[in-house]
Amino acid sequence: MSLIESEIDKLQKKTVDLKSTNAKLKKRIKALESALEKAEQNSRVKSEFLENMSHEIRTSMNGIVGMTSLVLETKLTSEQQQYLEMVNTSVDRLQEVVSEVLDYSKIEAGLLDLEPQDFNLKESLDHDLYLLRLAAEQKGITLTCKVDPDVPESVYGDPKRLVQVLTNLVNNAIRHTESGGVSIFVKNDGYDDSNRLSLHFSVHDTGTGIDLEKQQRIFQAFSQPGSRQTASAEGIGVGLTICSQLVKMMGGELGLASSRKGSTFWFSVPFREVVDIDLEFEMDQLAAEREARTSTYALQGARVLLAEDDPINRLLTETLLTQAGVEVTSVENGEEASRLAEVNDYQIILMDVQMPVVDGLEATRKIRQVEKKSGKRRTTIIALTALAMQGDREKCLQAGMDDYISKPIEKKQLLNMLTTYLTSSALVVDGDVESKQQLVQCLVENGWNVTIAESGRSAMYEASLNPFDLILLDTRMPQMGGIEAAKVIRRLEEYSGRHAHIVGIGWGGSGEEQRCLENGIDGYIARPFTREKITERLKQLRV
Secondary structure, three states: OHHHHHHHHHHHHHHHHHHHHHHHHHHHHHHHHHHHHHHHHHHHHHHHHHHHHHHHHHHHHHHHHHHHHHHHOOOOOHHHHHHHHHHHHHHHHHHHHHHHHHHHHHHHHOOOOOOOEEEEHHHHHHHHHHHHHHHHHHHOOEEEEEEOOOOOOEEEEOHHHHHHHHHHHHHHHHHOOOOOEEEEEEEEEEEOOOOOEEEEEEEEEOOOOOOHHHHOOOOOOOOOOHHHOOOOOOOOOOHHHHHHHHHHHOOOEEEEEEEOOEEEEEEEEEEEEOOOHHHHHHHHHHHHHHHHHHHHHHHOOOEEEEEOOOHHHHHHHHHHHHHOOOEEEEEOOHHHHHHHHHHOOOOEEEEEOOOOOOOHHHHHHHHHHHHHHHOOOOOEEEEEEOOOOOOHHHHHHHOOOOEEEEOOOOHHHHHHHHHHHHOOEEEEEOOOHHHHHHHHHHHHHOOOEEEEOOOHHHHHHHHHHOOOOEEEEEOOOOOOOHHHHHHHHHHHHHHHOOOOEEEEEEOOOOOHHHHHHHOOOOEEEEOOOOHHHHHHHHHHOOO
């Protein structure tokens, strides 16, 4: 009996201990939940602060950059020209600082993405190196760049981020070099196990160098230690941190070596080699020339409603559009924009997001509701916003906007986007090579912008991203036929509010045309056909 009582006593003690441990764990969990909630709240506050700061700074910069550019296009004295160019230089530096802050916040949150593409390495570096060379000459030092002969001319990677890293390192080197010069070296380090080419970039300067102890802190944010932090130093101390993170994202590493004779910052990044980029460049040039001709034609007399509360930005945008031949109506808030959109037929509405009375997002929702109830044609709405944080584009699209331009607004970007939405666009999906060539040639000759997809699945993907006016679908494509793809596209349109004219393409017979009409397809063209037949059929469909 005493043995049983002893065991019971032990169990009771264990129970008490477990209860005590459980209470401690609950308290710890509650503390962790509280800390997590506080961290999330701090993150939200930080994001809101960055959004507001970005909006205020970019709105002002948009006015300064735009108006300065307009004045520079007028007749000026040499002194006036010099002063305005100095304003531009200051604004460029301000833009760099804002971009650094936003890049740093995005990297911290894991929201910064690379945008790899085929690019010419030398051409990507030339423009920025020219500006940096001028900065070096003004300081009385030299800037040289040597690229080894075995470095390929064209590679696949992110040119914007590569140039950002290299120019940051060169800028720092120039800033902290009083005599001598700065040298850039690019060499081929061979291939890795994935058959990627490793390129080694180094920037050497003849400055005073950095103490060994202080080198360990130089890649930390908001830190510019040692002799590198002088009264003339610019920046906020996040440039090297961003460079280090960008190089890691690109699959490389960044390092430095320093002595009293100078410092060398280096980084190695893997790239894919590219072939036939010259042909692609020629095609891009031809496309750019055609876009310029199309833009001139499409913008003439286009009816645009501009909603912008900032008077300077409103005048700037009005001027850019009027110079391009656009008929502009301007309002100061979203309430006026939604009222005018209800009673007038505009081809495009440029809608600032942050406005008094009714903001751009709410105004867009009102316009879409009116269009849905009245059956009125859907008007293209493009957001103009000084916000530049992750998710801003998605907010605009969810409100019913079609696209997004962030400030400061570039004239070319604005006019190109307007041209895209003012020009009829077609998607062609045809497995028969001969008929596809006929369709594309006919559409291009009639002023259409044409996108080609190779399958029904590709057609669905393209249609989900772009507002096509016309979609030509082969009814018998492998994996997914045109009729099945059309059904999916129509379901997607229920969410987007768009409606493309879909035309089926086939060899006729077996009631194929009837099946197309029963499944959301607006018309049908049977092979074989001529360009005259295509043109006539499109007229019948009122496309």
